[in-house]
Amino acid sequence: MNYSARLTAVLTLETLQRHRRPGADVLDEICTREQVSSIDRNLAMNIVYGVLRQREYLSRLLQQFCRKPIRSLHPRLRLILLCGLYQLLFLDRMPPSAIINESVETVKEFGMAKPLQGLVNAVLRTCLREKPHLPGPAESGAAEPPVTNHPAWLVSRWQAHYGFETTRKICTINNTQPPLCLRITSAVDRNEYLRILNGAGIQASPGDMAPHSVLIWDYRGAIVDLPGYDRGHFVVQDQAAQLAVMLLGPFSSQYAYLDGCAGVGGKSLQVADMCEEPPKELMCVEPHPGRFHLLKANFARCQAADTVTFVNKTLEEVAQTRHPPLFERIFIDAPCSGTGIIRKQPDIRWHRRADDIKRCAQRQLALLKNGAELLASNGVLVYATCSIEPEENGAVIERFLSEHDRFSVTDIHSLLPAVAQDFIVDGCFAPLPSTTMDGFFGARLVKVG
The missing domain is CATH 3.40.50.150 (Vaccinia Virus protein VP39)
Structure with missing residues (x-):
């Protein structure tokens, strides 16, 4: 079996449900074992982290689109649906038709029954049709009860320590994709390295707090592919x-x-x-x-x-x-x-x-x-x-x-x-x-x- 990005993402999420292990370690283990390409690995990581950041929000939408309680769905099928919903709602570089077709193919790859392929197709097409009218994560976060995408015990302890409004801000920030932060070493001047990055088509800016930091926005490649990696021009460091x-x-x-x-x-x-x-x-x-x-x-x-x-x-x-x-x-x-x-x-x-x-x-x-x-x-x-x-x-x-x-x-x-x-x-x-x-x-x- 050739491991696609979506199949890899589902298997990673499935493992994380059973074991308290770092997501990156689980993903890397699967990618190494199954020789997943670097392109598929990066997409799988995007999907895995996206589903984890938006799990509660996506689950509520999935329940809205399903005719049966989502807890009654096979756990693997539920993950396929969550991955598909995330891609339709948050990844704008992929055609929706390709996302739906690939999700159905993932059901086939797992050897699931044909009616389940139809279920995935129907749910995702319903999402696509309703997308313009759906509440976004920010609106859901302001609803009552709010969708925080965090476990209740953690939200409660933060509210006790930091108050309701600060907790809401923390949860909102945690549900977004962070920039990649680098510390520029003494091997190169920070402004020169920014020129190198921007010349390579990589959107970057000086960090706003640390004097030798650079923030790279929406980077989806491998760290080793950044300019100057082999020459020690930077270290990944917040x-x-x-x-x-x-x-x-x-x-x-x-x-x-x-x-x-x-x-x-x-x-x-x-x-x-x-x-x-x-x-x-x-x-x-x-x-x-x-x-x-x-x-x-x-x-x-x-x-x-x-x-x-x-x-x-x-x-x-x-x-x-x-x-x-x-x-x-x-x-x-x-x-x-x-x-x-x-x-x-x-x-x-x-x-x-x-x-x-x-x-x-x-x-x-x-x-x-x-x-x-x-x-x-x-x-x-x-x-x-x-x-x-x-x-x-x-x-x-x-x-x-x-x-x-x-x-x-x-x-x-x-x-x-x-x-x-x-x-x-x-x-x-x-x-x-x-x-x-x-x-x-x-x-x-x-x-x-």
Whole structure:
């Protein structure tokens, strides 16, 4: 069987209903196994993420067009219909007739009965006919009860923390496709890189918050196909993460730096760029084998591998074995619930559970304590998450400070650009999701004496 984009999308969504796994990982696994083309892979990702972002809205419309309760439909058939509805309503580059025909073909590819092919054809043609009169996502979001496309427990907790109107804005933003955000490295000038992108027909603009950021709008290609990828001209990194790294300042090549949860290396590469000369030491700790491989590959691509020590261990293991000298600067981007990046990873909203947040906070506190053991006197430790949950952010800092009297939160106004000053809340960097930036949290701690 040749795996089309639509069949791949349905299989990915089907897997996500059974397993709490990242959508991109599931999709890549299927595409690699079945040798799905890069074009079909990109379309499948668009469909998968679109259905996840608009699941409640699409489900309500599907119920409107179906004569029977949609819960009685075969789960796979329901997914085929949701994918078809998403394409008809949100993807304007494909002819509607092709979307309907391909959806019917997907039913055939799965070996479903002929009457079900007719059902898919009828429902999608009804949608096409009624499309001019249907309420859009914004109208549905303002209805009573509103269509938020988020689980009720998450909406309720945000309303308790941030109020009704802010919660509505967060949900609305999360239901849209974000721009691709790059940090331009020291290998090229940002304005020059923008000229290169625009010359290649890629719509891009300077980031509005982080000084070295570029936003690419409606990009549907592969990251590796962007100009300058092989030459290390950019790193995929959100503006919020770029601003959080700036909390480590002032930067000096005389300092030893530790990235305690390095991931694929975006923050460490930014540290290397912000030091005028290679730092005294730059250590990247990443225990996950897959991310560790990508971490090393990114440094090699940016021609910076000679400046760093890679450690494929946990931060706890490093804390147990590291002896003086310690680090003057440490960045802990702790694993979290990810509720600040739901827009980019829409599967998070449906996979998270309320008790995940408590478990994350416990792990985050442990990582913060590990980092504290590795910090030199008068050194700076930045604790960060891509969560907007107070239990993972301010509450973790408060508990840590209650047990570590040599540490204190320090002022960060002078370290952030003027346009980012409004994101400082209670002395910490705490933007909520916006049109051009993720939700994030960063606290700058100093170890006294």
